[in-house]
Amino acid sequence: MSSPERRSKILWITGAVISLTAPYIMYLHGGEGFWTGQSFCPFMMLTGLPCPGCGITKSIVSIYQGQFLQSLQYHIMGIPYVAACILILIVLPAELLCGRQLMGRKWLFNKSLTFALAAVLMIWHTCRLVRLFMETPLADIWRQSIWA
Numbered sequence: 420m421s422s423p424e425r426r427s428k429i430l431w432i433t434g435a436v437i438s439l440t441a442p443y444i445m446y447l448h449g450g451e452g453f454w455t456g457q458s459f460c461p462f463m464m465l466t467g468l469p470c471p472g473c474g475i476t477k478s479i480v481s482i483y484q485g486q487f488l489q490s491l492q493y494h495i496m497g498i499p500y501v502a503a504c505i506l507i508l509i510v511l512p513a514e515l516l517c518g519r520q521l522m523g524r525k526w527l528f529n530k531s532l533t534f535a536l537a538a539v540l541m542i543w544h545t546c547r548l549v550r551l552f553m554e555t556p557l558a559d560i561w562r563q564s565i566w567a
Contacts, residue, residue, distance in 0.1 A: 425515065428511045428514060428515055429515070431507055431511055432507065432508065432511050432512060434507075435503075435504040435505075435507040435508050436508070438479075438500070438504050439479070439501065439504050439505075439508075441476075442475075442476040442477075442479040442480050442483075443479075443480060443483055445459075445476060445480075446476075446480045453477075453480070454477065458473060458563075459476070460472070460473050463563060463564070464564060464565045465564060465565065465566075466564055467560040467561050467562065467563035467564035467567070468548065468551070468560065468563075469544075469547065469548075469551070471540055471541070471544040472494075473494070474493040474494035474497075475493070475494045475496065475497055475500065477493040477494070478490045478491070478493035478494035478496075478497025478498075478500075479497055479500070479501055481493060481497070482497060482498060482501050495539065495540070495543045496536065496539075496540055496543075499536065
């Protein structure tokens with residue numbers, strides 16, 4: 420295994436570890452404000468509108484608590500995201516230990532799967548925005564921003 424390939428796998432592993440631990444640390448230090456407080460999202464802070472990634476942190480923490488339906492309500496990609504991180508944490512360290520690829524790149528780095536997940540995310544986010552505009556007065560949306 421080449422040095423750049425080894426370095427790349429270590430970076431993917433590091434990213435997966437951070438992605439899975441950071442939401443829980445934020446939850447531990449946020450208390451009840453984690454669920455009800457101002458969003459960490461810069462886009463939401465500026466506009467009052469959720470970005471496509473808004474809710475992923477709460478979705479991941481809900482998975483840790485075994486609340487899978489609640490996780491889907493916060494963000495539709497929370498469960499696939501955690502599953503992908505777990506898969507990375509299983510496959511890539513094993514490949515580093517063995518010194519060769521154990522699993523083809525078909526599953527971890529599949530363009531078709533990536534485009535399909537991106538399409539689902541775009542459709543879901545569009546529906547979320549339509550629902551938000553139908554159910555929430557613009558003044559209330561604006562109050563979610565830092566300008567209100």
